[in-house]
Amino acid sequence: MNLRPGRDGWEKTLFERAPDGVHPPVSYPAYRSNLLRSPRQPLVLLPQNLTEVTAPVFGADRLGPNDDDLTRQFDGEPLGQRIIMHGRVREADGRPVPHTLVEIWQANAAGRYRHANDNWPAPLDPNFAGAGRTITDADGRYTFTTIQPGAYPWGNHPNAWRPAHIHFSLFGRAFTQRLVTQMYFPGDPLLPYDPIYNSIPDQKARERLIARFDLDRTKPDWALAYEFDIVLRGTPFESADHHD
Amino acid sequence: MTDLTPSQTVGPFLHIVLPWADGPFAASPDTPDAIAIDGRVTDGAGAVVPDAIIETWQTPADQRGFARCPTDDDGWYRIITVRPPPEPDRDANVEAPHVDVSVFARGLLRRLVTRIYFPDATENAADPVLAGVDPARRGTLVAAAVDGGYRFDIRLQGDGETVFFDV
Numbered sequence: 001m002n003l004r005p006g007r008d009g010w011e012k013t014l015f016e017r018a019p020d021g022v023h024p025p026v027s028y029p030a031y032r033s034n035l036l037r038s039p040r041q042p043l044v045l046l047p048q049n050l051t052e053v054t055a056p057v058f059g060a061d062r063l064g065p066n067d068d069d070l071t072r073q074f075d076g077e078p079l080g081q082r083i084i085m086h087g088r089v090r091e092a093d094g095r096p097v098p099h100t101l102v103e104i105w106q107a108n109a110a111g112r113y114r115h116a117n118d119n120w121p122a123p124l125d126p127n128f129a130g131a132g133r134t135i136t137d138a139d140g141r142y143t144f145t146t147i148q149p150g151a152y153p154w155g156n157h158p159n160a161w162r163p164a165h166i167h168f169s170l171f172g173r174a175f176t177q178r179l180v181t182q183m184y185f186p187g188d189p190l191l192p193y194d195p196i197y198n199s200i201p202d203q204k205a206r207e208r209l210i211a212r213f214d215l216d217r218t219k220p221d222w223a224l225a226y227e228f229d230i231v232l233r234g235t236p237f238e239s240a241d242h243h244d
Numbered sequence: 245m246t247d248l249t250p251s252q253t254v255g256p257f258l259h260i261v262l263p264w265a266d267g268p269f270a271a272s273p274d275t276p277d278a279i280a281i282d283g284r285v286t287d288g289a290g291a292v293v294p295d296a297i298i299e300t301w302q303t304p305a306d307q308r309g310f311a312r313c314p315t316d317d318d319g320w321y322r323i324i325t326v327r328p329p330p331e332p333d334r335d336a337n338v339e340a341p342h343v344d345v346s347v348f349a350r351g352l353l354r355r356l357v358t359r360i361y362f363p364d365a366t367e368n369a370a371d372p373v374l375a376g377v378d379p380a381r382r383g384t385l386v387a388a389a390v391d392g393g394y395r396f397d398i399r400l401q402g403d404g405e406t407v408f409f410d411v
Contacts, residue, residue: 011334017410023251024353031253033351036288037400039408044377046357046409049333050303051344056310062264092248105260115257117295131261167255169262175301175344176411178355182252199353200250208249230249 013053015176015233016092021202030195032156053174058101060135068134070106070146078128080109080147082223085183085211089140089170092234096140097177103169104132104144111150111164120153145223151190163190163197170230177232184210185226251355254348256295263297263314270300270311270325280393281360282322285315285347288401292319296349298398300360302328302342330367340367340374347398347408357409360396361386381407 027038046052066072071082085104089097107113107130110122114129128147136142149164165182172178184191191197191210200206208231217225254262271278281300285293298321299312311323328341340361347356361368363386368374374382384406387394399406 018248022248026354026356028353031351031353033253034353035351036291037293037349037351039356039401039405040288041381041405041407043408043410046359046373046411047333048411049339050331051301051339051342052411054301054303054305056301056305056308103261105257105262113257113260115260117256129260133261167252167258169254175346178299178346179249179251180254180348180355181249182255196253196353199252205248205250208247209252231247233248 010050010053013174013235014048014237015053015174016236018233022200022205024199025201028195028199031199048176052176055171055174055177057099058135058171062101063133063135067132068142068144070128070130070132070144072145073129074127076127078108078125078147080125080128080150082145083148084143084145084214084217084219084223084225085166085228086141086143086214086217086225087211087228087230089136089142089172089230089232091172091177091232093236095234096136096138097170097172097232098136098138098140100136100140100173101171102134102136102142104146104166106130106146106149106166107152107164109147109150111152122150122152148185148224151188156195161190161193163188163194168228168230170232172232179230179232181230182209183228186210186213251353253350253353254297256350258295258297258348259314262312264312268311268313268321268323270302270309270323271307273324275307275326277326278324279327280322280324281343281387281396282320282393283387283396283398284319285321285349285398286319286400290402293349293400294319296321296347298323299346299348300325301344301346303331304328327362330365333372335372337372338367338370340365340371342371342373345398347400349400356400357411358398358406359385359409360394362394363387363389377407381405
């Protein structure tokens with residue numbers, strides 16, 4: 001396992017900030033849990049120095065057997081529609097993010113999480129944990145096999161339902177690139193009503209969280225497929241010779 | 245082209261995959277000079293936050309350099325690490341020893357970033373980041389020395405609100 005991030009020439013690396021509208025605001029009261037948890041003071045600009053332009057490097061030792069196939073983690077098969085979730089992790093300038101850890105978690109087909117605090121009356125699935133991990137290949141590609149998660153109610157407002165989603169966690173190659181997000185499914189009728197999805201100000205940015213149905217990657221007589229590409233902050237100011 | 249992927253909340257069920265058995269150890273507890281940093285996460289009403297996850301990163305990472313620890317029912321997290329050395333910044337100033345921190349929790353639509361500084365570091369006086377923070381709030385970035393290590397509380401909102409950074 002490579003534990004030591006490269007530090008030579010770190011001064012050349014400067015990550016571009018996200019344009020306005022891409023990320024949700026710090027304060028977003030329509031999401032009720034945000035009310036008492038969001039800071040009231042303005043954020044202070046932090047220059048990007050050595051700590052910010054480096055990140056931990058995780059190897060295959062972080063992965064267990066079948067961590068990338070959530071349908072094969074138990075003796076039996078989980079209920080639900082099998083899906084292949086795949087995509088590419090890139091930076092804003094297009095370069096792939098190879099060998100980076102991708103973690104996912106999700107509800108089961110009935111919309112229930114295997115978690116002590118999820119107690120709405122939908123069945124648990126003894127053959128589904130909803131936890132996945134993988135590492136991107138040399139081209140930044142990842143693939144999971146899982147099942148289509150269900151929607152579920154939550155207490156944000158009367159008759160609130162979360163659209164079906166899969167949580168994603170990414171590290172990238174720098175502290176500045178760390179990203180936790182959620183992936184949604186095309187055509188979900190709950191999206192217009194979801195304050196978490198709609199907290200993203202820019203509509204085009206919001207829609208980038210919706211996976212694309214991918215007929216080419218379906219497995220005939222076995223599983224549907226969706227493509228979800230993830231774009232982390234890039235370094236447009238970096239000298240070209242640093243790109244290879 | 246900046247088709248950046250937007251951030252979303254980690255939600256209440258992060259424990260399904262994010263905590264690792266060895267998560268809290270940025271350094272082995274057997275390392276000479278290993279220290280514990282612990283603290284409590286509280287919200288704007290002073291209530292503890294029992295469903296956050298704290299991640300730390302520091303350089304140089306002679307060991308893992310990274311730790312993650314979910315908060316417990318009383319809002320506590322605890323990580324094991326070593327104190328990092330001072331490092332030069334881009335302008336040849338010296339940054340005092342510090343640990344970068346990410347806070348994820350239900351209710352936060354994007355991560356919050358802060359830094360842990362050490363109370364007995366002489367370099368703090370000339371640290372360019374601390375110098376850019378309102379002196380009345382600077383103390384929220386400095387851990388308190390306690391037996392066996394340091395305590396660093398994180399107040400998300402309100403009185404004594406921790407300084408959070410836009411990185």
